[in-house]
Amino acid sequence: MSGKFELYVAGVAINSQTARRNLETAMARMNGGGEVEVIDVLADPKRALAAGILLTPALVRRQPKPVGMLLGTLTDHEVLLTFIRPADTP
Amino acid sequence: MIERKPTGIRGLDAILCGGIPVDRATLVLGGPGAGKTVLAMQMLANAAIGDNERGLFVSFEEAPDDLIAHLQGFGWGLSQLVADGLITIIDARLGIDTEMTGSIELDGFLGMMAAQAQAFGATRLVLDGIDLLLAMQPDRGRLLQQLFRLVGTLRDLKLTTILTIKTDGLGGNLPVDAAQYIVDCVLALERRLEGDVSVATLRVLKARGAPVTTNRFPLAITEAGLELLYQDVNSAHQVFSDRVSSGVERLDTMMGGGLYRGTTALISGAPGTAKTTLAGAMVDAACRRGDRALFVSFDEAEDQIVRNLASVSLDLGHHRQSGLLRMVSMRSASASAQQHIHRLRTVAEEFQPAMLVIDPISALVKGGGKVIADSLVEMLVDFVKSQGITTIFTALIEGSDPEREITQTHVSTMADTWLHLTFVAHGGERNRALSVVKSRGSAHSSQVRELILTDRGPTLKDVYSSGGHVLMGTARLERENADMAEQLRSRFRRQHERVRVSAQLDELKARIALLTAEMGAKQAEQMGLDDFDRVMAEREVAAAGSVLVSRSADGR
Numbered sequence: 001m002s003g004k005f006e007l008y009v010a011g012v013a014i015n016s017q018t019a020r021r022n023l024e025t026a027m028a029r030m031n032g033g034g035e036v037e038v039i040d041v042l043a044d045p046k047r048a049l050a051a052g053i054l055l056t057p058a059l060v061r062r063q064p065k066p067v068g069m070l071l072g073t074l075t076d077h078e079v080l081l082t083f084i085r086p087a088d089t090p
Numbered sequence: 091m092i093e094r095k096p097t098g099i100r101g102l103d104a105i106l107c108g109g110i111p112v113d114r115a116t117l118v119l120g121g122p123g124a125g126k127t128v129l130a131m132q133m134l135a136n137a138a139i140g141d142n143e144r145g146l147f148v149s150f151e152e153a154p155d156d157l158i159a160h161l162q163g164f165g166w167g168l169s170q171l172v173a174d175g176l177i178t179i180i181d182a183r184l185g186i187d188t189e190m191t192g193s194i195e196l197d198g199f200l201g202m203m204a205a206q207a208q209a210f211g212a213t214r215l216v217l218d219g220i221d222l223l224l225a226m227q228p229d230r231g232r233l234l235q236q237l238f239r240l241v242g243t244l245r246d247l248k249l250t251t252i253l254t255i256k257t258d259g260l261g262g263n264l265p266v267d268a269a270q271y272i273v274d275c276v277l278a279l280e281r282r283l284e285g286d287v288s289v290a291t292l293r294v295l296k297a298r299g300a301p302v303t304t305n306r307f308p309l310a311i312t313e314a315g316l317e318l319l320y321q322d323v324n325s326a327h328q329v330f331s332d333r334v335s336s337g338v339e340r341l342d343t344m345m346g347g348g349l350y351r352g353t354t355a356l357i358s359g360a361p362g363t364a365k366t367t368l369a370g371a372m373v374d375a376a377c378r379r380g381d382r383a384l385f386v387s388f389d390e391a392e393d394q395i396v397r398n399l400a401s402v403s404l405d406l407g408h409h410r411q412s413g414l415l416r417m418v419s420m421r422s423a424s425a426s427a428q429q430h431i432h433r434l435r436t437v438a439e440e441f442q443p444a445m446l447v448i449d450p451i452s453a454l455v456k457g458g459g460k461v462i463a464d465s466l467v468e469m470l471v472d473f474v475k476s477q478g479i480t481t482i483f484t485a486l487i488e489g490s491d492p493e494r495e496i497t498q499t500h501v502s503t504m505a506d507t508w509l510h511l512t513f514v515a516h517g518g519e520r521n522r523a524l525s526v527v528k529s530r531g532s533a534h535s536s537q538v539r540e541l542i543l544t545d546r547g548p549t550l551k552d553v554y555s556s557g558g559h560v561l562m563g564t565a566r567l568e569r570e571n572a573d574m575a576e577q578l579r580s581r582f583r584r585q586h587e588r589v590r591v592s593a594q595l596d597e598l599k600a601r602i603a604l605l606t607a608e609m610g611a612k613q614a615e616q617m618g619l620d621d622f623d624r625v626m627a628e629r630e631v632a633a634a635g636s637v638l639v640s641r642s643a644d645g646r
Contacts, residue, residue: 009198010195010197010198010199010201011197011201013197014195015192016197019192022192041202042201045204045205045206046205046209048202049205049206052181053198054198055184055194055199055226056194056195057194057195058194066187067187068187068188068189070189070190070191071189071190071191071194071226072190072192072194072226074192075191079189079191
């Protein structure tokens with residue numbers, strides 16, 4: 001099954017760009033681990049707030065459940081992979 | 091010149107020279123329970139209530155509902171302000187399911203705050219517990235850069251902001267140090283123990299562009315929120331030129347006609363020297379004039395004071411019933427000095443007394459350290475003077491060097507009049523002596539008087555001074571008796587003298603009478619002799635004639 005993710009970024013801020021790159025790399029390695037929507041909080045702050053996002057970069061996992069959030073530049077690949085595909089999913 | 095906005099927190103605006111800098115960030119530091127959140131929310135609430143300003147409160151630690159529940163007890167009506175949209179609380183807690191890898195940035199956060207502020211029309215912002223956010227940025231260089239950006243952005247957004255940071259929370263002190271350099275104004279809240287009493291203080295660590303006092307000021311957490319116990323030195327004291335009677339006639343004379351209205355008097359003395367009685371007499375006199383009086387006693391029940399003073403004919407119970415006298419009893423150990431002062435000020439503002447007695451002030455300053463006590467007394471004196479309340483402090487002095495002891499408590503330098511009561515032991519007696527140590531603006535007596543408690547109230551007696559000794563009580567009586575006897579004796583002596591002189595006079599008169607009689611006799615005798623001589627001469631002539639006739643002698 002494929003996951004559903006939202007990556008909240010702050011325009012072209014460095015950490016946001018880093019997170020975006022790290023996520024793309026991980027997704028590519030997982031052969032289409034799911035769809036990712038990138039949301040610029042500076043462009044759409046209402047949406048971010050509604051989702052409870054205040055800090056960037058932030059990756060939100062909608063699918064698979066449970067909903068979770070991973071903050072930061074997503075530097076640690078192991079942590080990122082575990083977040084994208086929780087242990088109980090094949 | 092940095093423009094400032096009032097915080098609406100009593101005392102704080104005065105020491106900050108008008109308030110916190112407009113459109114800039116003010117940092118509030120403090121340990122847990124020091125009152126950071128209360129202070130921050132109070133400023134928002136005051137701005138909302140006073141100036142209809144809208145505020146955004148971003149809570150990094152507490153859920154909005156919890157926050158409202160905690161702060162609802164303060165008299166700002168927080169839930170209503172939130173319901174009216176004047177204060178918007180944003181939950182910025184990180185969910186427990188939130189993980190982190192790498193580092194974050196503040197750009198997104200600032201962008202969203204800007205959007206929110208714009209959406210709500212907010213001009214004020216609070217970031218409560220921003221240390222949690224800053225701790226996510228472990229790199230010092232990046233952190234400083236982010237902070238600069240934060241402060242700069244707030245200025246661009248025209249948001250007057252409060253940042254609160256825990257000083258002894260988790261993580262290093264890096265965010266604290268860095269933030270202090272970057273913001274324009276830093277306030278530090280502290281809570282520490284002075285003896286067994288918890289004392290909260292506030293200190294301005296930094297305020298760019300304002301000549302602020304950086305002393306530590308006592309802080310009271312009251313039902314109205316935080317209150318800085320500070321009275322602006324520029325606050326106008328009400329100055330009166332009329333005097334009020336102390337209720338002790340001769341004491342008025344000693345003080346050049348009574349206390350000036352609206353001044354402060356200190357009555358110091360050892361236990362049992364009738365400090366309370368003297369204060370009671372002043373209160374009685376005030377109520378008799380129809381003035382309202384507030385009698386604050388520490389560690390002594392009101393009824394007990396009324397009963398004790400009734401024994402010297404000071405009927406305070408009557409004044410209580412008439413509503414002119416209000417008596418408040420406080421337990422010195424039950425609260426910190428700040429809380430006492432706050433309560434006192436609240437009661438005084440509500441009751442509007444013309445006279446206030448604090449019996450004793452030494453109990454009030456017991457809770458809380460020396461430095462705090464001094465500034466509290468100063469504040470209290472400033473307060474009563476701005477209200478034009480004639481105030482009597484009593485102060486208990488137990489040591490052997492009263493003048494030094496009382497001066498240390500600072501009250502004596504603040505008070506306009508200082509009456510000191512002592513026991514003078516002499517000849518197996520202890521008598522109360524009253525002296526006017528100082529009385530500003532009055533020619534006052536330099537004499538020591540004896541204070542006597544009679545069934546018609548306290549009164550003063552002249553003391554007997556003799557040969558450099560001041561005599562009182564029985565010694566004075568004995569001395570007076572001896573004097574009286576001496577006077578009697580000399581009166582007897584004079585009387586005796588008078589009698590003796592008049593007797594001598596009588597004797598002289600008698601002698602004069604005798605001599606006069608003798609003189610009369612002598613004069614008569616002299617007269618008799620003259621007559622005889624004349625008769626004899628006549629007879630001689632006649633005799634000679636008859637001889638010639640008989641001789642028929644020829645005529646001549």
